[in-house]
Amino acid sequence: MYEAKENNGNVIEAVDLVKRFGNFVANDRLTFSVQRGEIFGFLGANGAGKTTAIRILCGLSKPTSGQIRVAGYDVYTRTEKIKQRIGYMSQRFSLYEDLTVWENFRFFGGIYRMKSALIRERADQMLGRLGILELSDAVIASLPPGIRQKLAFSVAILHKPEIVFLDEPTGGVDPVTRRQFWEMIYEAAATGITVFVTTHYMDEAEYCNRVSIMVDGKIEALDTPEQLKKTYNAGSMNDVFLKLARRNEEQMKE
Amino acid sequence: MKRFIIKEFLHIFRDVRSMLILFGMPLVQVLLFGFAITNEIRDARVAVVDAVPDVVTKDLRNKLFASGYFTGGDILAGQHEIDERFRQGDVKMVVVFEPEFAQKLERGENPVVQLIADASDPNAAKLLVNYATGIINGYNRSLGTYPPQAVIAEPRMMYNPSLKGVYMFVPGIITILLMLVSAMMTSISIAREKEAGTMEVLLVSPLKPISIILGKVTPYVVLSFINAVSILLMSYYVFGVPVKGSLLLLLAESILFILLALSLGIFISTVANNQQTAMMLSMFALMLPTILLSGFIFPIENMPAVLQWISLLMPPRWFIFIIKSIMLKGAGLTYFWKETLILTAMTGVFILASIRKFKIRLD
Amino acid sequence: MRTIFYIMQKEFIQVFRNRMMLPVIFLMPLVQLLILSYAVTFEIKNIRLYITDNDNSVASRALLEHFRSSDFYHISGESADALHGLEELKEGEIHQQLVILPGFEKQVVSGSPARVQVLTDAINGSAAALMNAYTLSVIESYNREVLSHMQGFPPKMVQVSWRYWFNPALDYKTYMIPGILVLLVTLIGMFLAGMNVVREKEIGTIEQINVTPIRKVQFIAGKLLPFWIIALAELAFGLALSVLLFNIPIVGNIFLIFLVASVYLVVVMGLGLFISTITNTQQQSMFLSWFFLVIFILMSGLFTPVESMPHWALQLNTLNPIAYFIRIMRMIMLKGSGFQDIVKPMLYLSAYGITILSLAVWRYRKTS
Numbered sequence: 001m002y003e004a005k006e007n008n009g010n011v012i013e014a015v016d017l018v019k020r021f022g023n024f025v026a027n028d029r030l031t032f033s034v035q036r037g038e039i040f041g042f043l044g045a046n047g048a049g050k051t052t053a054i055r056i057l058c059g060l061s062k063p064t065s066g067q068i069r070v071a072g073y074d075v076y077t078r079t080e081k082i083k084q085r086i087g088y089m090s091q092r093f094s095l096y097e098d099l100t101v102w103e104n105f106r107f108f109g110g111i112y113r114m115k116s117a118l119i120r121e122r123a124d125q126m127l128g129r130l131g132i133l134e135l136s137d138a139v140i141a142s143l144p145p146g147i148r149q150k151l152a153f154s155v156a157i158l159h160k161p162e163i164v165f166l167d168e169p170t171g172g173v174d175p176v177t178r179r180q181f182w183e184m185i186y187e188a189a190a191t192g193i194t195v196f197v198t199t200h201y202m203d204e205a206e207y208c209n210r211v212s213i214m215v216d217g218k219i220e221a222l223d224t225p226e227q228l229k230k231t232y233n234a235g236s237m238n239d240v241f242l243k244l245a246r247r248n249e250e251q252m253k254e
Numbered sequence: 255m256k257r258f259i260i261k262e263f264l265h266i267f268r269d270v271r272s273m274l275i276l277f278g279m280p281l282v283q284v285l286l287f288g289f290a291i292t293n294e295i296r297d298a299r300v301a302v303v304d305a306v307p308d309v310v311t312k313d314l315r316n317k318l319f320a321s322g323y324f325t326g327g328d329i330l331a332g333q334h335e336i337d338e339r340f341r342q343g344d345v346k347m348v349v350v351f352e353p354e355f356a357q358k359l360e361r362g363e364n365p366v367v368q369l370i371a372d373a374s375d376p377n378a379a380k381l382l383v384n385y386a387t388g389i390i391n392g393y394n395r396s397l398g399t400y401p402p403q404a405v406i407a408e409p410r411m412m413y414n415p416s417l418k419g420v421y422m423f424v425p426g427i428i429t430i431l432l433m434l435v436s437a438m439m440t441s442i443s444i445a446r447e448k449e450a451g452t453m454e455v456l457l458v459s460p461l462k463p464i465s466i467i468l469g470k471v472t473p474y475v476v477l478s479f480i481n482a483v484s485i486l487l488m489s490y491y492v493f494g495v496p497v498k499g500s501l502l503l504l505l506a507e508s509i510l511f512i513l514l515a516l517s518l519g520i521f522i523s524t525v526a527n528n529q530q531t532a533m534m535l536s537m538f539a540l541m542l543p544t545i546l547l548s549g550f551i552f553p554i555e556n557m558p559a560v561l562q563w564i565s566l567l568m569p570p571r572w573f574i575f576i577i578k579s580i581m582l583k584g585a586g587l588t589y590f591w592k593e594t595l596i597l598t599a600m601t602g603v604f605i606l607a608s609i610r611k612f613k614i615r616l617d
Numbered sequence: 618m619r620t621i622f623y624i625m626q627k628e629f630i631q632v633f634r635n636r637m638m639l640p641v642i643f644l645m646p647l648v649q650l651l652i653l654s655y656a657v658t659f660e661i662k663n664i665r666l667y668i669t670d671n672d673n674s675v676a677s678r679a680l681l682e683h684f685r686s687s688d689f690y691h692i693s694g695e696s697a698d699a700l701h702g703l704e705e706l707k708e709g710e711i712h713q714q715l716v717i718l719p720g721f722e723k724q725v726v727s728g729s730p731a732r733v734q735v736l737t738d739a740i741n742g743s744a745a746a747l748m749n750a751y752t753l754s755v756i757e758s759y760n761r762e763v764l765s766h767m768q769g770f771p772p773k774m775v776q777v778s779w780r781y782w783f784n785p786a787l788d789y790k791t792y793m794i795p796g797i798l799v800l801l802v803t804l805i806g807m808f809l810a811g812m813n814v815v816r817e818k819e820i821g822t823i824e825q826i827n828v829t830p831i832r833k834v835q836f837i838a839g840k841l842l843p844f845w846i847i848a849l850a851e852l853a854f855g856l857a858l859s860v861l862l863f864n865i866p867i868v869g870n871i872f873l874i875f876l877v878a879s880v881y882l883v884v885v886m887g888l889g890l891f892i893s894t895i896t897n898t899q900q901q902s903m904f905l906s907w908f909f910l911v912i913f914i915l916m917s918g919l920f921t922p923v924e925s926m927p928h929w930a931l932q933l934n935t936l937n938p939i940a941y942f943i944r945i946m947r948m949i950m951l952k953g954s955g956f957q958d959i960v961k962p963m964l965y966l967s968a969y970g971i972t973i974l975s976l977a978v979w980r981y982r983k984t985s
Contacts, residue, residue, distance in 0.1 A: 058828045060983070079983075080830055088828040092821035098634055099627065110623025111829045155825075165828075275904045279911070286915055290930035294743065295922055314775070340782060341954040343944065346924070359773065366776045373781035374951035376789055378922050383779045384750055394774040404763040405680065406730045407756045409737065409749050412706060417742030434907075442900055529899050530812070534641060546656045551920060553744055555663055558655050575709060582740050583707050 009036045011163055011194050012057060017066035019052050026052040028217040029066070034163075034196060039189050041208030042198040043241065048214040050198040051091060054167050057196070058088050071162050084112075087161035087193075089152050091168045097141040101127070104140065104155060112159035119158070126154040129187075146177035150184060157188050164188065166197040170204065182207050205237040213241060215248045258469035265443075276477065280431045280485050287423035288493045295381045298346045299326040301339055308356040314367065317393055318349065323385045340372045347371045347382045413582045424489040425577040426550030428482050429511070429570045433544050435478045436512050438536040440471055440519030445532035448523075471516045478512045498584030504577065510597055511573045517604035518569070524611035544570045572596050620831055624839025628813070632843065642847065646801050646855040653797045654790045654863065664748050667694040667702040667714040674722035680733070680759050684715070689751055706738055713737050713748055725763060783868075783951050794865050795946040796919040798855045802848050803939060806882050807906055810844040811889020814981075815902040818893075827983040837978055841886050848882050849875065869949035873956060877945050880966050884938045887973035894980040913939045941966055 012034035019027040026049045034040040044050045055061040057070050059079030068075045071085040095104045102123060109119035127133045130150055140148060149169065157164050166185070170178045182204065189195050197208070205211045205225055212222040221228055221244060225237055234240045300318070304311050319327050330336065330348065339345040350368040352358070358365040369386050371379035414421040447470075486504075489495040497504060518540070526532035546552065547561060548570035554562055565571050572593040579585040587594070632638050666684060670677050684690045693711055694702060702714040716734040724731035735752050739745035784791050817823040826836065852875070859865040867874075889906060896902040916930065917923070917939040926934070934940050941962045948954035956963075 060824065060827055080832075083828055084830040086828065088825065090821060090824045092824070094820075094822045094825040096627070096631065096822055097820075098631055103627065103630060107623055107627045108825070108829070110626075111620055111826065111831050113620060275908045279908050282908075282912065283915070286912065286930075290916065290926045290933075294746075294925055296925040298924055310775075336782075341948065341952050342958050343948050343952075343954065359775065362773050364774055364776045366778055369777065369779040371779065371781050372952070373784040373787055374947055375792055375922070376781070376784055376787035377792070379781055379784075380787060383781075387777050387779075390775055390777050397773060404725050404728075404730060404760050405733055405756055407733050407735050407753050409735045409753070411739035411745055411749070412736050414739040414742055414745070417739055417746055419742055421739075422741045422743075442903075446898075446900065530816070533899070533903055546652060552656055553741060555665070561652065561656055578740055579707075579709065585707055589708050 010034065011036050011071055012040075012196065013067075013069045014057075015067045017053065017056065017068055018064045019049075019056060019061070020064045025217050027056070027063075030214075030219050032212055032219060032222055034194060036162075036194055037189060037192055038209045039185065039195045039197065039207065041205045041211035042196060042214070043200065043202065043205055043211050043237075044198070044214030045200060045245070049217040050214060051167055053214075054165050054196070054198055058086060058165055059083055085162045087156035087159065087164040089156040089164070089166045089169055091171065093148060093152060095140050095148065095152055095155060098139065100137050100139050101132075101143075101151060102136045104151070105158060108155050109158050114159055122158055123154075126158070130154070146173055146180075149173055149177065150181060153181070153184055153188075157193060160191070161193060163194040163196060166195065168198055168200070170199065170201065178204070202236070202238040202241050211237070213244055215244055220244045220248065258465070259472045262469055262473045276435060277481065277484070279434075280427060280481055281488065283427050283431075284420075284424065284485055284488055284492075287427065288420045288489070295378050295385070296323060297325045298323060298378065298382055299344050300324040300347045300349060300382070301326060301328045301330050301336075301345045303330045303333060303336070303348060303350040305332070305351075306353040306355070307351075308354075310356040310359055310365075311351045314351070314390065314393060315349075317389055318386060321385065321389055323382070336370060345372070346375075346378060347386070349386065418493070418495075420489060420493040420495055421582055422551075424485065424493075424495050425574050425581065426548070428485050428508070428577060429548065429550065429574050430541075430544050431481055431485065432478050432508065432512055432573075433515050433540050433570060435481060436471075436474055436515035437519035437522065437540050438533075439477075440474050440516055441522040441526065441532045441536055442529055443474075444470060444520065444523035445526050445529045449528045467520060471520070474516065474519075475509075475512055478515075479508070482508050482512075495581065497581050499580035499586060503587065504580045507573070507576050507580070507594065507597075510594070510601070511569070514569050514573075514597055514601040514604070517601050517608060521604045521608045521611070524608050544568070547571065548574050550574060569597060569600055620835045621839040621842070624836065625843050628840065628843040632809075632847065642805075642851060643854065645804070646798075646851060646858060649797055649801060650794065650855065650858055650863070653800075654793050662689060663691045664689055664713055664751065665693040665711045666690045667705055667711045668692060669695075669697060669699045669702055669714065669716045671697055671699075671719045672717050672721035676722035676725045676731075676763075677717045679762075680717070680721075680756070681715075683755050683759050687755060703736070706736060709738070711738075713752065715752070790863060791865055791951065792947070793919075794859045794863060795950045796917075796943045798852060798859070799917075799939060799943045799946055800914065800919065801855050802852050802878060802882065803885050803910070803942075805848040805851055806844060806885035807889040807910060808903070809847070810841055810886040811893045811906055812899055812902055813844070814840060814890060814893040815896055815899050819898055833978055833981055833983065837890065837974075837981065841883075841890065844886060845879070845882050849878060852878050865950070867950050868953035870953075870955070873959075874946065874949055877942065877949070877959065877963065877966070880963065880970055881938060881942045883970035884966055884973060887970060887977050888938070891973060891977040891980060894977055894982075913937050916940065917943050919943055935965075938966065938969060 010033040012032075014033070015031050017027055017030040018025070030053060042050055042054065052061065056063045056068065056075060059070075059075060059082050063075065070082045073081045075082065096107070099107065105123040106116070106119055109123070123136070124133065127136060130147075132147060135143065135147070140151070143151070153166070153169060156166070170181055173181065178201075185195055185197065185207075199205070208225065210222070210224050211228065212219045213228075214220065221231075221240070223231065228240050229235070229237065232240045232243050234243060302315060304315070315327065318324055324347075326345065328345075330339065333350065336348050339348070348370045350370060352365050352368075355365045367390060369383050371383050373379035411417060483505075486497065490497065519536075522535050523532055526535055544550070547554070547565040547568050549565070550570070554565050554571065557565070576590045576593050579590050583589075668681060668684070670681060685692060694705055696702070699714070699716050702711065702716070705711045706714055714734075714736040716736070718732065718734070721731045721733075733756065735749065737745045737749050781787055814823070817826070856867065856871070856874070860867060888909070892905045892909075893902050896905060915921075916926070916934055916937055919939070923931070923934065923940060923944075945959050945962055948958060
């Protein structure tokens with residue numbers, strides 16, 4: 001039963017995922033699945049429980065209950081197997097600021113047991129595409145935030161994971177860089193990497209294949225952006241979100 | 255301003271572990287110094303070489319081991335075993351009696367007791383030899399043929415008649431603690447705000463820089479003060495260390511020293527830009543000198559001249575002198591107005607230096 | 618194995634890129650050896666003595682001559698007013714006051730013992746005891762001088778002679794330096810290694826490592842090995858300094874020293890690591906490390922003799938790694954003790970290291 005199981009092309013399957021911190025329910029019976037090669041948007045306001053969920057899927061935190069499989073492996077028992085197949089970019093910037101670009105690549109590639117030559121090749125390739133090949137020996141601390149963010153993403157997909165989890169990857173980044181960042185996400189998806197991305201920018205939801213919207217720890221809606229706009233009779237994803245939030249508030253009052 | 259100070263207090267108190275250490279450390283240290291750590295030598299392991307035991311050697315051995323200074327009393331087969339015993343590390347001294355001891359004494363040939371000490375610890379070796387010599391001299395006197403004394407010394411131990419170690423250590427611990435809490439904690443906590451970027455948020459707020467600094471240090475002033483008082487209370491009630499002089503004066507001098515330590519901490523934080531640097535600087539600039547060059551454990555007058563000069567620059571040196579004078583000698587301000595003045599001047603210098611540094615950064 | 622290598626490589630780069638680090642690593646031993654070895658001494662020289670001679674006779678001047686000619690004493694005041702000397706004692710200007718009362722000579726000559734008052738500032742109890750002992754022995758030698766004039770025949774008595782092995786000159790530096798080297802290695806092991814993991818926690822990079830398939834043991838080995846190597850290099854540097862600068866002989870086997878040090882380092886680094894797994898910020902971690910370090914150092918026998926501590930303290934001390942290492946270092950360096958002499962403490966240190974390291978590995982969580 002420990003063998004990897006994938007149901008109809010789903011790389012992530014969560015059924016009734018619950019995470020409690022004491023009395024506080026951060027994730028309330030989340031049920032969703034993500035298909036291979038999909039860009040899955042995980043939306044919600046700040047504090048809605050997105051980071052909690054993403055940390056559980058990455059094996060950084062244990063769920064309280066529910067059945068969850070990532071890359072076909074059970075998150076309760078097989079987190080180490082899962083970790084070989086995923087990449088993660090956390091909300092907090094997490095490259096070593098006192099190391100150079102190349103040293104960061106080499107370090108993280110090494111941890112994933114990649115061969116040195118392969119690390120070099122992929123790093124050059126990625127830096128080349130970003131047009132910053134000459135910054136290879138620059139110390140991270142000396143680089144502007146936009147470039148750092150792109151580098152963090154490059155490091156997260158350096159080992160070609162099946163799934164990459166991005167937690168608020170565009171927080172605090174200017175619109176132009178955000179645009180470029182999403183192009184990088186598309187390129188990664190095109191190579192077959194499943195992208196699981198959380199954001200609270202509703203316009204970014206338009207770029208996703210499917211989105212789920214979380215409000216107060218619960219998934220309130222889950223569909224393609226087009227379908228969601230149709231269902232809620234809204235002009236943009238922003239309106240969808242506002243309508244959901246309002247509905248939730250009214251329910252709370254009752 | 256009030257809100258701000260409350261925020262700082264919350265920061266500190268919410269961190270339970272730090273609080274425990276902050277209040278636990280001084281108590282544990284005072285207890286350790288009071289009960290466990292002493293400079294005296296008691297129960298040192300001593301072995302004996304006594305090839306031909308007789309009445310006199312047995313008598314001398316009994317006297318030695320009944321003194322409380324020595325334990326053990328293993329009989330070695332001969333001198334060749336001494337080296338091995340010393341290298342094993344347990345035995346600190348070997349007492350060697352020459353053969354035919356009693357007969358020689360009877361014949362007036364003055365037999366020799368040789369004391370062989372493991373002087374890898376020179377201090378202990380000297381003390382052990384002193385103790386043993388004293389005991390043997392006492393035996394000589396009891397023989398009755400030993401001449402009477404021409405001069406008898408009447409020693410009086412002033413201020414600490416029973417030679418308690420705590421008397422020495424309490425002032426030192428109070429000083430270390432005030433230094434640690436006031437200077438180290440402030441410098442690190444300011445460096446932390448800088449590192450986290452929250453310092454800038456505070457600087458752009460309508461609060462004046464001086465209020466920010468005051469807000470940051472007030473909790474530490476209060477904490478240090480509580481700490482100092484709790485050590486005083488404990489040393490008084492548990493170890494009977496007196497406060498012979500004015501308590502009010504003692505507290506006032508403590509506040510002066512706390513201010514000095516805080517201004518030093520602020521100065522360090524203006525130099526350091528992250529916690530690790532602040533930590534390293536505090537360790538080098540504060541802890542080592544406080545412990546070593548202040549006269550806390552090691553008397554300054556025994557150090558080489560260079561170190562004595564350096565120790566003149568160490569604030570703890572002056573403060574320790576002041577508290578010792580107040581607590582143990584019952585001296586008043588007339589005895590240490592000079593030291594007080596030095597501390598005040600040092601405080602002024604550090605405050606001025608920090609203000610200058612601070613302004614440069616803001617420009 | 619390769620994974621560990623990548624972590625080590627990264628740690629080394631980070632340590633040496635930090636501009637503060639190199640000076641700290643190489644200046645620290647120098648400064649510590651210089652300051653500690655000279656500052657830390659219980660030898661008493663220059664006892665500041667105040668003399669009050671109210672007899673002012675040939676006999677009293679003869680006694681005082683013994684003090685004046687001694688290197689240990691510095692006569693810093695002299696007057697007929699004993700109260701003035703007492704005042705100086707209170708001001709901390711003098712250490713000791715010697716008061717000779719009127720009629721001193723008469724009593725000495727008549728054979729009824731004359732009394733001399735010796736007042737000592739005893740706040741530093743142990744120093745006071747030593748000063749007192751010196752003074753008594755000076756008076757004793759005066760006694761012998763007087764009596765040898767008075768009595769014709771030598772008395773029947775036991776003679777005492779003494780020899781100081783391993784350090785005949787009673788040089789305190791020789792004794793302190795092995796201990797200081799231990800301190801040095803300990804600071805590096807406990808702070809650099811321990812603080813390192815908390816730092817990654819605080820800046821968030823540890824998350825990035827926790828989502829990788831790296832094993833706990835690999836991570837910890839990769840983290841500790843660089844500092845293990847740095848600390849041993851530091852020890853080598855410190856040993857070289859003590860031999861070249863301080864002429865401290867290393868009587869025992871130098872490889873044995875490194876063998877013990879490498880086991881000992883596992884213990885302190887394990888402790889540092891353990892502390893870093895139960896704390897979240899560098900400040901907390903440093904505080905906790907300080908707390909234990911101060912206790913460990915004070916009870917280690919570095920400054921004060923271990924043997925005279927009460928039973929419960931000795932029992933507590935079995936948990937004190939510094940005490941073991943200082944003892945062993947002094948044995949090897951000063952007395953040339955061999956492996957068979959230190960087997961027991963070595964076994965103990967090894968067991969300690971394994972325990973604390975397993976505890977640290979167990980406590981280190983990749984998940985929260």
